[in-house]
Amino acid sequence: MSHYRRRAGTSAHLLSVEAPRAFLGLGLLSFVLWYAEPVKGQNLGPVINSITPLLPSQQQNQTQQQLQNQAPTPIGDPPRPLAVGSLPTPTLVPSRGEVTVLKLDDQLRQGKAMPDNQALTFSFSDEIDGVVDREMKLKGRAQIRRNTTILKADEIIYDPDTDIADLIGNAQLIKDNTEFSGPRARFKVDARQGEMDRPSYELRDVRGRGKASKLTIETADLFVFDKATYTTCSPENLDWYFTASRVEIDQEQKVMTGKNGVMRFFDVPIMYAPYFSLPTSNQRRSGLLSPTIGYNSNNGLDIAQPYYVNIAPNRDLTITPRFMNHRGTLLGSDFRYIDPKYSGTLSGQFLNYDKKMGRDRWKYDWQQRQLIAPAWNAYANMNKVSDSFYPIDFSYGIGGAVTNQFRQELGTNYGGIKNWNFTARTLTFQTLQPDPTAPVTSPYNILPQIAANYSNRGNLNTPGSYAGTFGRGPDLTFGADFTRFSYNTNNLYAPASGIPQGGAFSQADRTIFKGSIAMPQITPGYYIKPKLSFQASQYSAALVNAPGRQISQPNAPVQGFVLPTLSLDSGLAFERDATEMKWFFGREMLVTMEPRAFYVYTPFQSQAQTPLFDTADAGFGVTQIFSENTFVGGDRVADSNKLTTGLTSRILEANTGAERATVTLAQRQDFAGQRVGLNGTIANPTRYSDTLGASTIRLMGNFNVDLFGQYNTELNRFVQSSIGAGWRPTPGRSLNFAYRNVWNPPAAGSNSGVTSTDQYNAFGEWPVFKKYRLLGRWGYDALMAKTLNTLVGLQYDEDCWTARFAYSQARNTSQITTTQVLFQLEFRGFGSVGNNPVDVMRLNVPGYQPVAKPLPPSPYENYQ
DSSP: OOOOEEOOSOOSOSOSTHHHHHHHHHHHHHHHHHHHOOOTTOOSHHHHHTSOOOOHHHHHHHHHHHHHTSOOOOTTOOOOOOOOTTSOGGGSOOOTTTOOOOOOOSSOOOOOOOOTTTSOOEEEOSEEEEETTTEEEEEEEEEEEETTEEEEEEEEEEETTTTEEEEEEEEEEEETTEEEEEEEEEEETTTTEEEEESOEEEETTTTEEEEOSEEEEEETTEEEEEEEEEBSSOTTOOOEEEEEEEEEEETTTTEEEEEEEEEEETTEEEEEEEEEEEESSSSOOOEEOOOEEEEETTTEEEEEOOEEEEEETTEEEEEEEEEETTTEEEEEEEEEEEOSSEEEEEEEEEESOOTTTSSOEEEEEEEEEEEEETTEEEEEEEEEESSTTHHHHHOSSHHHHTOOEEEEEEEEEEOOSTTEEEEEEEEEEEEOOOOTTSOOOOOOEEEEEEEEEEEEEOOTTSTTOOTTSTTOOOEEEEEEEEEEEEOOTTOTTSOTTSSOTTOSEEEEEEEEEEEEEEOOEEOSSEEEEEEEEEEEEEEEEEEEEETTEEOSOTTEEEEEEEEEEEEEEEEEOEEEEOGGGHHHHSSOEEEEEEEEEEEEEEOOOOOTTSOOSSOEEOOOSTTGGGSSOSEESSSOOOOEEEEEEEEEEEEEETTTOOEEEEEEEEEEEESSOOOEETTEEOSSOOSEEEEEEEEEEEETTTEEEEEEEEEETTTTEEEEEEEEEEEEEETTEEEEEEEEEEEEOOOTTOSSOEEEEEEEEEEEEEEETTTEEEEEEEEEETTTTEEEEEEEEEEEEOSSEEEEEEEEEEEOSSSOEEEEEEEEEEETTTOOSOOTTHHHHHHHSTTOOSSOOOOOOOTTTTOO
8 A cells, every 4th residue: 555645736936856957958959959950951861860760659649740731642643752861761750842641531521512503414324225315225223313313223214305314113312311212213304303103202311201102303302292101110110100192392491291191100090180391300390299198186187289489590489288177278388589699588378267266377487698798798587476376286397396486686797897797686586375384484675786896816927926826916805785675565475474574674775895815825735725804794774663564764773793704724635546446446546635624713793683684504514614604695794713624535536537436524613602693692602513524436337425424422413414325327227315314403491302304315217128218206204204206207219209107296285285197109200399297207307318319310321
């Protein structure tokens, strides 16, 4: 076992023992080049002979460089002699003037085809017979080619006077990625017109094929079929096909249209369309997408049929009527747009009259990003629903059904001044209250927030300085923030008690100034980051005196504070060769040892009378334990006299740096005990913090494990723990498990703690048999002894169609549990953009992909 060493890299001074060696090497190199430089017009023979032969690797690299810079020799030119005298050729790379070689290219290149009226016509056959300028007969593997159009047959008779070519026996017409074949055909070669009896055709761009009673070629790009069929299935597995009395294929527009179409699935008619349109390429086209049929315990029979509208290359629209027999018909739409200066989405849903609730119901969602000027942009994020139960009643996924906050935000950002950034925004919330037993606290609205921030992360242009090490200037930051908070005392969704939760002020103004100066010294082997910062907060507020009313004393002064903070972060990095792990990982590995110490001091100042608007406890984790403030937001600054020590060890691949395992242990020593709390001053603060441990393991075969634990040394037990494990050997195969437990220590006056969270989750997907995929998710709450959510999905994949079935049950509130069954049948080439249950499966099984995307056809596929 090797010993630990400090991580390699420049640590302090640039002038080290390596510097004289470098200068000496440069001097010797310049002397050799001066001595070896030939005088103009001098014979090169002796100079060439004095060059040291190249090593094989050097010679190969220089040879490749020469090959990339030389032009190809035209076919037929005689080879040029190498003027190298008597030197052996393997030891010298020829110059441009001495040899010409073919240029290397990593791929075939397809040139732009010339117009048909300018292209030459070529013919080929085993035998040729006829009269010059009267009639030509090609027999045996006969072909006529022009550009990308090819005519093939056993025999071709061509009359130049009429420009008619008769194809007899195994006739074929190939144009780009479209192929037609039949027993006989007749074409006008120059006019690009003709007809074929009983043709079979193949559209390789979309993997489609079919047959017809007759083919008529009206123009070079317009093909008309009588009594045709169409499918994307392989010939030996014709599970579904479409029949039509007339089909037109427009190669220029890349579209197929037809009349009197009938969809047959296993020879059973399932759909009739008097008119239909399908794409013949992978380009976007307007048309019907895959429908979804299901049953919902709240809505009854649930059928959705989306229709896609391709408005322009940078705009599209999806319209989705959704019929629910217990509620009515809901109309939804999604509009997407993108331009060089703006982009966004606009979606909405509207139900004219809900049979169960007896009212109209709606939802809208607008998101946009706008470039106003260079370095100046704006954004909008607006979404709202008609009532508190809308997400529960109309969402497919579990995540959407438990949404309780909808935001309406408008903002702008400007960064056109060096090191400065200016922002402004307004933000209001719609807080839903679907569960009367678990009210949701309504946050304050922000009307508005204006902030300016300055950041200068060291002056790296200082003479003698270089990035990441000693010599750089200080890191300076400064920020000013003005926010006006407003609480809607007439909130429609406020509880019946009158005063909304958290709404102690109807309106308040807060001004915050922050600044810091740091002198980080960072090297690969160690770092030291001393930092001095401050925060000043000032308030002016109007109190709520009664439900829906405020006192007549506007802008009453409220307690603010000014607090400095001193912190010092430091760490070391050691590494060693882990030769004992090579047998397990199969490659060279490194093990690191990275101790870290973080000290922070902030004096105590009571903030019991300071209001609370947007601040919360940051929690206690590996990231938070090395932070200066235990709160997130601008209303609280924790008093600190704390030293946090930790140790991290990593297992890395020596060649790639890929991280295979990480283990971290940390503990914070509180020398005085934190007295500032979120809702007042802590009377009996604790000195020691809990010990934290975290580990992440990424083994070969895409197996990973994540562990976290928070251990209370005084109570001698874990107060928080979580376990996550996952295995994904290949795409489409994954198994995952997660467990989380949170135990709250005894409160003041209590002798026992309380477990607040004890939940299990398992989810994954796995192929069963050859063409089936099984998906599932299960969430269980051990405290309530109840299942939180269940999903069982089954997907069957054929080469030309996919069937999906999903059963889900979710506990939305303490009183509402939603059960739904969804089914979808997707035909490849008809509905490539599915709706749900795809969304349900994707939201609940991370990594799920509906179908494997086929590779686009190559221009050289089936090349003839």
